[in-house]
Amino acid sequence: MTFSSLTIIDPILKALGEEGYSSPTPIQSKAIPIILEGFDLLGYAQTGTGKTAAFAIPILQLLSKEKPNERKRKIRTLVVTPTRELAIQIGESFDAYGRHTGLRNSVIFGGVSQNPQTSALQRGTDILVATPGRLLDLMNQEHLHLCDIEIFVLDEADRMLDMGFIHDIRKILDALPKKKQSLFFSATMPPEIVRLAASILHRPVTVSVTPVSSTAETIRQEMYFVDKGNKNSLLLHILREPKIRNTLVFTRTKHGADEVVKFLQKHDITAAAIHGNKSQNARQRALGGFKDQSMRVLVATDIAARGIDVDELEYVINFDIPNIAETYVHRIGRTGRAGAKGTAISFCDQEEKEYLRDIEKLIALKIPVIDGHPFPYSDQETEKTKPQTTRAAGHPNPKPAAGRKGPQWRKTTRKMN
16 A cells, blocks of 8 residues: 555655655554544554554645635644654654645644744644643633634543643643544553543544554563662663664653663763653753764653654663553564564563563563573572573564453553653
8 A cells, every 4th residue: 555545635745755655554544544534533553653644644635625824824733742752743744744735833832932832823823733731821821722623633642641631631622613523542542531532532433553462573572680779780781782872761750760871971871861850952952862873872751752753773671660561562662663673671670570460461471581691680589480591682582472461451550750
């Protein structure tokens, strides 16, 4: 299948060709025709499957049916997303795919001066990409109104719930016209999001691609048992391998991310942290350095990492095991994209063994254990009871265990970052 077979108009096809796109991903091939027909859509797909293009391309085409009037340009599409990084990424996608359409998009988010954003709104925009807090703030100041919205997109709906944005979302929904096309995209669909979608979407078409319980076969997964106090030393040991040119490291907390960066910099490894306490300029510098490989290690919390999109990222390291099993799938999905090979390395201390059990139950796979490293876990009984033996780096993943699969969603209370 090609994009032209989806009846995409020439200006967008031209832009896609310039971006090097030829064939749509599964979520794109399923979602684009549905959106073009005007249906509400409830879609979920694993990280890295092309969700942004799945809604950006058809939105640009639908809005192109009416030539924008420069003097009366109004906001016709609203995309709400949880993080600044993801908002910027979505805005860049609209810029890229819509460069020949004459449509204009603006991106608004908190943490920076609102003046450039309000100036862009005053000049007029067709598509607005926003984070909830800044959107409501500018609405309250009457810098923008949502009465002309024709298409509403809620992206990363599950993360909206995790971040406590559910009340903000309801306020935004109250300001939208009743008659509109609504699109929900999410990596997971916990019960709360399903109920919210049911109360808003009108006879939606559901699209599902690659259930969250699966991990890509192209990703080699490795587990290191290590005492919590030795994780920094183990990370340094692994990074001594020259073939690891750039690595995305996940920590559970913002403070933890900063501490890892300080340790690596002390040992002459270029690194930076990205999380909610960092300024927008600092985030963009860190992302830019990581993408051009002038910075070797980027340390991130889960929320901040939602907007990170790096081509050919080969290594992801879970410095901390996530306490929600599905998060593990999202994290390691940053590597091994589009059929490329990747390696996901995880450090597990004694307190995280329960999290590991949840992960292995969800993905129906025993993650191979690497036990020949210099910082072995002090609880030797854990290693003796493991069915997996020592595996050399590069050993392929075993076949998924037959039988039960884990739950699609596990409700866990956690402190957000």
